[in-house]
Amino acid sequence: MTILHAYIVWQARRYSMPKEVKDEKILDRPGIEPVTLSMVMLNTQQEGYRMALDFAATYKVLVLGDSNVGKTCIVHRYCDERYYDTYISTIGIDFKQKLINLDGVPIKLQIWDTAGQERFRTLTTAYYRGAMGILLMYDVTSLESFNNLSYWLRNIQENASPDVVKVLAGNKCECNPPQRAVDKDRGDKIAENFDMPFFEVSCKQNINIEEAFLTLARKIREQREHRGENFDDGDRQKGLQDMMKNGPGSNGLGPFTLGSGGEGGRCSC
DSSP states (O other), X not given: OOXXXXXXXXXXXXXXXXXXXOOOEEEXXXXXXXXXXXXXXXXXXXXXXXXXXXXXXXXXXEEEEOTTSSHHHHHHHHHXXXXXXXXXXXXXXXXXXXXXXXXXXXXXXXXXXXXXXXXXXXXXXXXXXXXXXXXXXXXXXXXXXXXXXXXXXXXHHHHSOTTOEEEEEXXXXXSOGGGOOSOHHHHHHHHHXXXXXXXXXXXXXXXXXXXXXXXXXXXXXXXXXXXTOSSOHHHHHHHHHHHHHHOTTXXXXXXXXXXXXXXXTXXXX
């Protein structure tokens, strides 16, 4: 593609062609096929649809745990590859999407970041529907967040699918020994009791973040294969419908509201 061709495609992505505009040749040079504005617009739209649907399946994942354990931090670290020292508390629920290469197969992870505060827990339970995997988190510097895992595991049992995949993550493993309140052995034990893979992670130093999510995705894939759902045509069909309705730049999901409430200098997710 020449620089001129690239510029035309870029302009076509920025502007739509009104119906009343004449479909003129916008590139007509000797030795190459003439290019019209409608040709560029059609090809660009089709390419947008193709790129948006170029994945085998969508895995819905929830991130659960007490407030301040680092749920929003881990989602931003994994999806945006960034770490922020200060966050505001998640109000209700938020989500991000990430296209990953899972052992050679493109998979879209739809990661739902849920509020940990008790006043939002009723709202959070409404989003269990359709969840294939759960990343359950606690803070290794907070014994209370570890003890509350029993609440979250009971909540998962009551609201999630019986075969939902779970991975346990103990955040802030980079802390100094005097700050640690939960030994790694305790995390290993509860993970073994509930048949969950376990990782100690650090959003700050990017330790085991990708490994935790990839392990969760592989376990989801294994669960789907066990049920005979190696390829979910429904996922791609729904994605096509969303794209046709909302356009290539849309994810087809409604907006969610975030509000303040975090403490300065501390991850309050």
